[in-house]
Amino acid sequence: MANLVVGVGDFAVSNDPEDIIKTFALGSCVAIIFLHKTSRTVGMVHVALPESRIKPEKAVTMPGYFADTGIPAILKAMNAKGCVTGGNNMIIKLAGGASVMDTNNTFNIGKRNILSIKKILWSLGMGPTTEDLGGTFSRTVTVPVKTGKITLSCPGKKDWPL
Amino acid sequence: MTKSIKDDILKAIREVPLISPSASQLLEISNDPDHGLVDLVNIVKHDAPLTAQLLRIVNSAAFSRRAEITSIDRALSLLGEDMVVGMVLADAASHLFDSSLEGYGGAKGDLWEHNLRSAVAAKKIAAYSKTRVNGDTSFTCGLLHDLGKAIISDYLKNTPAEIIPAIAQGKFNNYSAAEQEILGLDHAEVGLELARYWQLPEPLPSVIGYHHKPDQAPSEIKPLAYVVHLGDIIAMLSGGGTGSDNLFHGLVPEYVDYIDLNNDDLALVVIEVNEEFNRIRNSLGREGVEQ
Known part of the structure; x- marks a missing residue:
């Protein structure tokens, strides 16, 4: 069994039922979780920012950092594991995109991340089936590959499923 | 009831060990806008354990130098001031930074990592201030700003499960207001008292005290208070x-009067802060999960 920890801008793909994929303390970042039904493969990418144009060289070394490069990168990695990504074979779930208490909505990185991710998914004919987004709390995401059941956690709150 | 808790907390501050003379001098020098690296060298070279620690870090794998560095002048110029101040403060207040923050449901190391990340971010934000703000002072304020949590954490055990729903229901505007209600003072005020007890030079204590309400800070420290906020x-x-x-x-919305930061700037700052934070944390041997 391996714990695959996904850092900021990182992604992981596994079809080993013993693996657990985890990302810690999402604030404004968003985790996109891909569950491929027939191959029972799980992928997770930890997106920090909406657009790679802000620092294209970062997207070369860490494509997962941005929504517009992270989604193609993880889909490519899943394809390489034998996942055919068309049709309704893929379940997509989103978590994160939180903000601080910001009445004027000026530090809205979380909201811009969510919008950018959804636009890109829609352009690929995909969309999230379940999401736990926004709010003013952080989220840690845990997915055992064996079950694909996602658990969210946050200090001071009881764990909850996604 | 609350008054008694408040008195206990104020007493607890006075029982915190004082920071070392080297650490105190280093903070004072670093806060002086006219200081140079030579001023830091003069403090460090008179403190043998500190000298040894700096040389150990600069000769560690993280810096992968071909030749061993034996001069403290060279070590300091390679490490940079942020790393030196961070290391000295981490050591001087390790009993506080290593607190597990049980009252916040936190883990050991969270306080250090949050303060270090805030310090790196504050220094980056200082470059976007509409009036000149000293980046080194911003960094030091960031490193210190939440230390009050280490002291009040024990008094907040089992409270998060009550506070979080109460904020959602609108009973409190924010977490500091809940701390005020339960304890009679919040972590920023406790941090301010601690900094005064340690006799840290102004503006450090005041900025710690105003880091969640920079709009209420005295005008002369307002730009710095917004940077740290x-x-x-x-x-x-x-x-x-x-x-x-x-x-x-x-987020205090009037920050726009003091900081000129658009969405693209903010995105770049986020990237730079993550990179710089990981570099300093890994070099100081407090490696953890990249977040």
Whole structure:
């Protein structure tokens, strides 16, 4: 069994039922979780920012950092594991995109991340089936590959499923 | 009841060990806008354990030098001031930074990581200030700003499960207001008292005290208070919080009068802060999960 920890801008793909994929303390970042039904493969990418144009060289070394490069990168990695990504074979779930208490909505990185991710998914004919987004709390995401059941956690709150 | 808790907390501050003379001098020098590296060298070279620690770090794998560095002047110029101040403060207040923050549902190391990330972010934000703000002072304020949590954490055990729903119901505007209600004072005020007890030079104590309400800070420290406020917010958004209070704090919207930062600038700052934070944390041997 391996714990695959996904850092900021990182992604992981596994079809080993013993693996657990985890990302810690999402604030404004968003985790996109891909569950491929027939191959029972799980992928997770930890997106920090909406657009790679802000620092294209970062997207070369860490494509997962941005929504517009992270989604193609993880889909490519899943394809390489034998996942055919068309049709309704893929379940997509989103978590994160939180903000601080910001009445004027000026530090809205979380909201811009969510919008950018959804636009890109829609352009690929995909969309999230379940999401736990926004709010003013952080989220840690845990997915055992064996079950694909996602658990969210946050200090001071009881764990909850996604 | 609350008054008694408040008195206990104020007493607890006076029982915190004082920081070393070297650490105190280093903070004072670093806070002086006219200081140079030579001033830091003069302090460090008179403190043998500190000298040894700096040389150990600069000769560690993280820096991968071909030749061993034996001169403290060279070591300091290679490490840079942020690393030196960070290391000295981490050591001087390790009993506080290593607190597990049980009252916030946090973990050991969270406070250090949050303060370091805020420090790095504050220094980056200082470059966007409309009036000149000293980047080194911003960094030091960031490193210190949440130390009050280490002292009040024990008095907040089992409270997050009550505070979080109460904020959602509108009973409190933010987490600091809940601390005020329960304890009679909040972590920023406790941090201010601690900094005064340690006799840290102004503006450090005041900025610690106003980091969640920079709009109420005296005019002469307002720009710096906003810089540290935004550094703290960026650290929270990056996921590097101190537990249950993370993100339950308000962004003071008047920051736009002091800081000129658009969405693209903010995105670049987020990237740079993550990179710089990881570099310093890994070099100081407090490696953890990249967040």
